[in-house]
Amino acid sequence: MSARKTGLDATGDARPAAAPVTIQAVAAAAGVSKTTVSHVLSGNRPVSAETRRRVEKVMDDLGFSPNFFAQALNRNRSNTIALIAQDITNPFYPALARGLQAAVSNQDQVVMLFDAGAGEGALTHAFVADAIQRRADGVVIAVSDVDDDIARLREAGIPVVAVGSGASKLPIDWVTADDERIAADAVMHLHLLGHRRIATITGPLNHTPGKPRYLGYLRAMQDLDLPVEPEMIEHGEWTRESGFDAMARLAARHDRPSAVFCANDMMAIGALDAARRSGLAVPEDVALIGVDDIDAASLVRPALTTVRIPAEEIGRAAGELLLHRIAEGMTTTHRHVLVQHVLMTRETS
Amino acid sequence: MSARKTGLDATGDARPAAAPVTIQAVAAAAGVSKTTVSHVLSGNRPVSAETRRRVEKVMDDLGFSPNFFAQALNRNRSNTIALIAQDITNPFYPALARGLQAAVSNQDQVVMLFDAGAGEGALTHAFVADAIQRRADGVVIAVSDVDDDIARLREAGIPVVAVGSGASKLPIDWVTADDERIAADAVMHLHLLGHRRIATITGPLNHTPGKPRYLGYLRAMQDLDLPVEPEMIEHGEWTRESGFDAMARLAARHDRPSAVFCANDMMAIGALDAARRSGLAVPEDVALIGVDDIDAASLVRPALTTVRIPAEEIGRAAGELLLHRIAEGMTTTHRHVLVQHVLMTRETS
DNA sequence: CTGAAAGCGCTTACAG
DNA sequence: CTGAAAGCGCTTACAG
Structure with missing residues (x-):
């Protein structure tokens, strides 16, 4: 790395990490069971207004934030969407990423970014493996000629939508420009x-x-x-x-x-x-x-x-398709979206 | 969405998701305990060559891939780095993201992308909350004037490196151009x-x-x-x-x-x-x-x-700083990196 | 409206 | 070199 370090400065305070507060701690402080705390959290079961208020106050006071992994382990859902992009240095992909984020973030989904760096397929294979291992809820794949990777994802039961692969022979959701x-x-x-x-x-x-x-x-x-x-x-x-x-x-x-x-x-x-x-x-x-x-x-x-080519809209459409697919599960029907382009008349014509 | 759907096609096969194979299943098939399977996975304890081979074969045959959430819950480590970017539509940030990915991916870290969309601070607050909730191992924050967000992250015990904030008054690792x-x-x-x-x-x-x-x-x-x-x-x-x-x-x-x-x-x-x-x-x-x-x-x-301005190098440096910080824990010393710019002499001078 | 208990799939002392 | 068991922090039938 051709960077030069300017040395260290030593003004910082190094507070140890705050004690992690669990659902157990909240339950104890509120005088209720973990079960109840869990339900005020999820809303999956009615809780008396009085109890709810008390629990919520305790959560607030203690700064409780549920452990994401414990939740994911139970629900078997990561609330994470993987985006595998051909080359994030090409402005098309950032715009795509933005549209995707916009479409999925209100569903509490976060996007995991994989940039293939315009490189060969090996990286994409690795990314697909990561997406599977991390149990992505879905993946948007914006790389061409990756039918085998798509197949692996489907075997793992992970919904996929392809971008720009009208070319793919696989039955799959996709969105592309025409x-x-x-x-x-x-x-x-x-x-x-x-x-x-x-x-x-x-x-x-x-x-x-x-x-x-x-x-x-x-x-x-x-x-x-x-x-x-x-x-x-x-x-x-x-x-x-x-x-x-x-x-x-x-x-x-x-x-x-x-x-x-x-x-x-x-x-x-x-x-x-x-x-x-x-x-x-x-x-x-x-x-x-x-x-x-x-x-x-x-x-x-x-x-x-x-x-x-409206890249952001492509990302948004891909996100919506993916959300649909996640909700529906794998079926035999697939959606295809052709996004509308627009002529920008300027000075060379 | 101004896209037109071209309808559905129904050629797909909808294989149900493969049965999730657990460490338990591997143990049973290999005739060993879960403990042993876990150790051939992690290498944290010696395992006889013979046993190891057998277990590995079973893993392969069954297509075993350890449950990421269970692992994370135990290790209390997400192997995920959050990147909060001001505006991913500005080419600086994708280049930064690429450098970051390059620096951290060999440590098995994946990058979670948050694009503030050039918008106001509210989004950044939400992203920081996400990063905390998802237990990011570290975050690179490439947004300016976010001292309060940085403080929240530190309270949560999450290492942060700031990009382009020579301006920050906080004692913190940062990297910027000069x-x-x-x-x-x-x-x-x-x-x-x-x-x-x-x-x-x-x-x-x-x-x-x-x-x-x-x-x-x-x-x-x-x-x-x-x-x-x-x-x-x-x-x-x-x-x-x-x-x-x-x-x-x-x-x-x-x-x-x-x-x-x-x-x-x-x-x-x-x-x-x-x-x-x-x-x-x-x-x-x-x-x-x-x-x-x-x-x-x-x-x-x-x-x-x-x-x-070598954005990719800035990303790489930020990744290295973050990896250091994660390894060292919070200390009172902070590293600062000034990255070297380069003059591109072309035709207007 | 609320709890006790089992279970999610791993890791890691503890014991041999 | 290997196992039985406790535990990580949640969710969710089951029971009342």
Whole structure:
């Protein structure tokens, strides 16, 4: 660690931890049984107003807080939801986490965060093991290609909802954006603006969301009776550099496109640089549209037109699905939610 | 929720949850006592190789996984660290979370995430109550002005490390960036480039890090024997708009600065827009430097020179401090870590 | 409306 | 090297 310590300071008072007060202590002080204390706590059984008041006062005076583990051991419920995220450094996941927290916290659920760090599947396996061992009430899994992990969770009897895995072959609750429609809507938007020669810079085609966004482009072009030309299809790797290179190639053509649908914002920002480098004005010479609405999309000049994926809402929906599933238990029916995207028209189109 | 459901599909198999296998069951199947099973699990007592092998095989066959709550109830340890973050939507916090996870996960600790959602203190109080109730082994608190919450945690006997609270009056472990030096180093950088007329756009001055960054500016100007002129000090609110406005005012002066230290990147990006709007070339007419190194800093054109705060390292340091504190118990000495920032020289200076 | 007692699934002195 | 038993702090039939 390249940190420098500034040494110690010794002003602190070190009170020993307060004596842990148990339900037993409360019962004694209130002159009732543990049973009764437990019931004023849970409300599972009527307690006379007078007794209740007395017990509550004692709890307050003693600062009683029921032991979470003892409760969980009895109820066999952890009130904890695990979120396994692909890469928390990607703003999509924090927003997802926030929505999830919002949806489940009023049910007294807390979220346990696992960040796979954009790494390989090994970490995810470990996280799933943790979630099982800690008896999570449910897990939201926002990592792709993890059917085996999902299966393990279900064997352990833990409800799962997958995010962004319309791709999963497993019967399971999931919520995702409609990537194919996102792409189609982006193309429609360009078409409405008068563009006919529309290119695309795709992501990797073997995975979600690269593939559905590509298919959406194709579908829209066909629906609009626009010719799909192989020269108008460039492949990127989600990165700014790959977007730059792809756009440079398109710009160099004598029959260059008048508009480009980029499958994400990073590539679109790269494309923006390349366009200007090639002396093309945006949007006059080429219009550009991305997907995601990352922070930088609105900070860049000209500000990027893009399709926003409501990550927070996805998190909220995932939380609601999970709560349902927890309440219902495993059944044979599964819910799927497609969350609505929104077109953010800015300056590049 | 503005989502549309696509209905249900009914392909799933709904295997009932596997019968929970206990230590008792393992003991029976292996022909030993629970005591022995417990010890092969914990390694707290020698077990003959032969017995150990047999028990381990049974555990494997039965898919035994010890009940986390029963363990926690006995050991009085949750192996859980709570992270209370100001606003997980701000990229600083996810990076912090990642560093924290990295530091504590090899000690079998898991992180419980609480996102205060940039909201007021009420939520933080609730989170602290949760952390206490769930018997977190420790908490990292990355919210400012929460001395009362910190006090409650200490009363409950829970170790705390604060992030970014050099400001706290409490004797406590903390880790933070050296905001005053960050500002001073930024000014030094501009000075080295030949600038003498250096302005600043500050953040709010009543809090960390607005105040220390302002003080660092003052200190550096004095150290460099540069005059501190009130006209060269503009106050912003961390936002892009406030940066824009502040820069517009500076640009309008006949004695405008040749360089501006902006206390964060958002304001610097606003300043960049304003400078160009005023017909000033960056960095030829005005040089600009920010703080944070948000994603957009390198995506904007010209790319923003800034000072990077290593959030992930802060998280890692906080995790290490916390682990220490958990191991040592409350003592009267406290550790403080100042994490090293790094100058990212790009195109605006 | 209230209690005594069994039980949740582990760990850990105590004893051999 | 191994076990029987008490105990961690709750919840919940069962009984009154």
